[in-house]
Amino acid sequence: MRVYFSYAFKETFSNLWRNRMMTVAAVLTVAVSLSLVGGSLLLKQSAAQATASWEQSTPVRVWMQPTATPGEISAVRSQLAQLPIVKSCVFTTKQQDFKEARLVISVSDLQFLTVADMPTSFRCTPTVPLDALTVETTFQHQPGVYRVTAPDQQIRAMAHTIRILQVVFLALAAVLLLSASVLILNTIRMAIFTRRREVSVMKLVGATNWFIRVPYITEGFVQGLLGSGVAMLAVWAFHTWYPLHNEFALDTAKVWGTNVVVLVAGVGIGSVGSAIAIRRFLDV
Amino acid sequence: MRVYFSYAFKETFSNLWRNRMMTVAAVLTVAVSLSLVGGSLLLKQSAAQATASWEQSTPVRVWMQPTATPGEISAVRSQLAQLPIVKSCVFTTKQQDFKEARLVISVSDLQFLTVADMPTSFRCTPTVPLDALTVETTFQHQPGVYRVTAPDQQIRAMAHTIRILQVVFLALAAVLLLSASVLILNTIRMAIFTRRREVSVMKLVGATNWFIRVPYITEGFVQGLLGSGVAMLAVWAFHTWYPLHNEFALDTAKVWGTNVVVLVAGVGIGSVGSAIAIRRFLDV
Amino acid sequence: MIRFENVSKTYKNGTPALTNISLDIEKGEFVFLVGASGSGKTTFLRLLLREELADHGRILEAGRDIGNLPRWRVPYLRRNIGCVFQDYRLLPNKTVFENVAFALEVIGRPRSTVENQVPQILELVGLGAKSKNLPGELSGGEQQRVAVARAFVNRPLILLADEPTGNLDPVNSESIMALLERINRTGTTVVMATHDKALVDRMRRRVVELDRGEMIRDQVRGVYGVEEGLAI
């Protein structure tokens, strides 16, 4: 057994070195594909995080008329609580709104404002940003309601765009993983093809099937490992050199999580690709 | 000469067919890479278009005090005209603002509004959305200026994101084109490698170097052509099945333009890749 | 040791290579397989290695029907059979030493055995000085001798040799034949396909002649051909 391990080890690395051009190409392929997968995952997470933060920062606001009766207010409140598309609502009193107004309105105008002038309002977070529109149409003509302000048109377009981008990134990641597998499979197929004669000789001198297979499998494994190593560096470099700002910024844990996915994918693709290639093309 | 053309033609296609597994793999590689390039180009154009449209729809607005003197107004106007970061400005009079206000404010409130109450304002389009901030700080404390409203925080974040995405897409496209070239080169290298014996025989029976080279070059060309054909279909399918909405929607001409780029890239990569592979590995 | 029972083999493209061959070879025998080019000699040897399967009939080796052998047992069958191929079948990426060592490594022999026996056998075939060369750097006859060394190195029970002297000058042929005889004397069964008339005539061993796939002669202490007149 020890003899065999040392044989398989030696064989794997001498094959990798002998076909170093091909090794480099395979590693490069995996690296490119997995960098893209990693990048897509980062962007996807980042977009998801930004969307979540926007949901927090731009609530639908249901403004009550300054003259609204407590009955009208509590009617709206209970209705909001029942609406499934509304995640949570906070009621702001005239005092709170007045305080907020003082922060945004210039001092010269402030003299005309009194607490009584201020409307009261509900700040509501819809379950998904696009539901804001529904909230708006529902409460617009409610008695005692002055106006409903929802995140404006651009915010809505943006949320939509981000959802499309998420779909696109996921699709890209899937296609790229597939193509990386096909390419590793192909590389190993070519390796086997160029060594067909070698394999036939091995079979004739009495090598068992596993004896022949193992070096190819470890070869694919090493290629996958190297490729995902490069991809992990690329993901890390991307994260370091192009840090995303504001709501998009990702913390280190998420980047590491992405790198773990990249590593597992690379190693899996390498081993599975070579195993399939051997099954299909080696006939051992 | 006619004999030669028919030979090269026959040889190219019988090679493609004999190594059909490899042909499929190479075509797939090119197709995947170029689909991504095409997709990236589409998204880039779409993002650029959306940004442009937002620039139009959310101008920086410089509001004058209702009491501003004509001198103050013209001072602001000339200053705006000189600012290089401002693309264009429109002056809206009290009447126009009043008309606009009637569209957004509910009828019950309208009775309190008079034309005289309305401020006058400049709607300005900054050269790039992010310059809005500069306009804001510049005019905030100008005499006669009531307030400057700029596209809000989210819009700015969005513009920033889109610029990052453009960079990322361009980088992706570059990396993918590079990797597609490496992969075609590698495929043809492998093709040559597996046919090294064949080439050495050709040389020994007196085939000239061009005689040997041409079928490989046309082989690469055909692979590139097929690959970009598939990629063009993918781009078209993407455009048809996931139409982008609102500001992102692209017209057919732009999609065709992208497809032309994809085609040229595929054919170029195929021919150049095989030419380089032959130079490097065929030694003829 | 080896028994053919009404064996026939037709290749996939319809070429009949062997027709209804029945034959017994005892342990320790030395058999020459002769016949014109394309008469089925190589096919005969490939059937013994289970590189091809017979269409009809049975082939028994050491009492086992090799046609019924499960796939995973085939490598173990082959470990008892050494073979020298007409086209050498050396690994082009490995040196002469590695090519020969390979036959031992495959069956799990320890490194010490390999380092002991390989130089010895290479010396025996006259290639001690070329053990670090790649097969591409050898002459045709030298490659043939490497193939012979590889077939010998693990002392198989049966030795199949297809034209092992086809590319060798008379002197080198002679020494390879001497080696084959030595191996045969240790009890190894040797089956050798050859065109070398002088050699067969001189050795006077059992001769099996094939003609277009049929066995037309099986002669103890035979000669190469009966109609010698033609060859001159």
Place this chain on the structure above:
Amino acid sequence: MIRFENVSKTYKNGTPALTNISLDIEKGEFVFLVGASGSGKTTFLRLLLREELADHGRILEAGRDIGNLPRWRVPYLRRNIGCVFQDYRLLPNKTVFENVAFALEVIGRPRSTVENQVPQILELVGLGAKSKNLPGELSGGEQQRVAVARAFVNRPLILLADEPTGNLDPVNSESIMALLERINRTGTTVVMATHDKALVDRMRRRVVELDRGEMIRDQVRGVYGVEEGLAI
């Protein structure tokens, strides 16, 4: 036709293959190249094809120093030389017909010539029935005959044959030799490396003997070896 002037060749790994060879071969001559395995016969032929370059000395073919030939002229040189290799060098993806036709297509012969001459030459080497087979589906001797057919088909000025009968039985050898003689009678210079003692002794043509890269004999109407005692 062919002239060697103090030619030496050492391979990159330091193996000396030919040492200080000087030799003249006239147009229409038939020369046997003999010598032990590894003595440099194949190297001699490869130098003539400019597959390798000599380290020292000059090789002239039809009055031209082939060492000075620009690279792009090399294919045209080779069109005048037919060659049969020890390892056949057939294209494994092409059928027998295509392999032979290839030698004509490469030099731009029209389709009609190809379709006319190829079946003819295949008939001549006894492979008319196998023209649609791939080389992998042929026996060793049959592959060798395909190689011979390919070398003949475009009627070259010089014919180099490396062991063209190594894998052939005496009857087939005989017919190949008859073919080579016929070609030679039409004025083609033939250089043939061989180990077939019987054949050389019977033909009584010029014999050049190499020994470890040195030319030790150049005999008109010679025999295979002088020290025949050893071979028996």
